[in-house]
Amino acid sequence: MDRAAERELIRKAAAGDRKAAGTCVRAYQGQLYAYILRLSGRPEVAEDIVQEAFVRALTNLDRFDDRYRFSTWLFTIARRLYINAMQKRKPIYQTEVISTLGSRANRPEAATIDAEVSTNARDEIQRALLYLPESQREVVVLFHQFDWSIAQIARHMDMPQGTVKSHLHRGRCRLREALESSERATSRVEEVWG
Numbered sequence: 001m002d003r004a005a006e007r008e009l010i011r012k013a014a015a016g017d018r019k020a021a022g023t024c025v026r027a028y029q030g031q032l033y034a035y036i037l038r039l040s041g042r043p044e045v046a047e048d049i050v051q052e053a054f055v056r057a058l059t060n061l062d063r064f065d066d067r068y069r070f071s072t073w074l075f076t077i078a079r080r081l082y083i084n085a086m087q088k089r090k091p092i093y094q095t096e097v098i099s100t101l102g103s104r105a106n107r108p109e110a111a112t113i114d115a116e117v118s119t120n121a122r123d124e125i126q127r128a129l130l131y132l133p134e135s136q137r138e139v140v141v142l143f144h145q146f147d148w149s150i151a152q153i154a155r156h157m158d159m160p161q162g163t164v165k166s167h168l169h170r171g172r173c174r175l176r177e178a179l180e181s182s183e184r185a186t187s188r189v190e191e192v193w194g
Contacts, residue, residue, distance in 0.1 A: 001027055007066050014061035021058050028071055029054070031146065032078055038141045039082055041130050049085060053078035068155075076156055079138070086134070128178035136171030143168055 001009070009027075012020035032053065037046040057064075057074050064073055129137050138157065142148040150168075154161045 003069070006070050010061060010064060010066065010070055013058065014064075024058070024070070025054055028074055031071070032074060035075065035141060035146065036078055036082055038126070038129060038145065039134070039138055040086070041126065045082075045085055049078055049081045052081050056081075072152060072156055075142075079156065124179060125175075128175045131178040132171050132174050136167045136174065139164055139167040140171040140175065 009020050009023055013024055029050065033046050033050045036049045037043060040046055040049075053074060056077050057070075064070065129140065132140065135157070139153055142153050142156070143150070148156070150161050150164050154164045157164065
């Protein structure tokens with residue numbers, strides 16, 4: 001969605017247009033859920049946080065500064081909710097849910113073996129992501145999964161760009177170490193990228 005369309009949609013939603021609010025939710029729900037799921041590894045946590053983030057964002061649209069992207073503001077709200085939730089809970093990994101997120105196995109034209117290879121690699125990458133400290137995991141996910149720039153991540157996480165670059169570098173190194181530390185992980189990932 002381009003900025004002008006986003007601004008108009010937010011203006012309408014702030015004025016009470018339910019259809020515009022629904023469009024906002026549909027536009028960002030999948031990305032936000034995938035982001036929180038990657039951070040937490042727990043679908044129930046991701047669902048709760050995404051729902052609460054939308055409730056807070058939509059009830060406080062009058063506070064939104066349209067100089068920024070709505071998605072950045074929404075992700076910031078969700079991130080803060082996630083941090084608060086994680087102070088109360090410990091992440092538990094659920095392979096089958098994360099592996100089906102965006103899985104090629106859901107498309108009828110996908111070959112069974114191709115889907116299994118992709119699922120196995122995705123599972124190993126998720127395990128490796130959960131090995132990272134939260135700040136590194138978040139930077140890696142935002143940069144590689146959502147294509148956010150270093151500047152966007154720095155604003156979102158309220159840290160200098162140099163620190164974001166350090167987290168990204170260290171996170172990649174730790175991911176590589178985690179993937180290479182297990183022969184099974186290495187072979188599953190190489191099936192896709194090798």
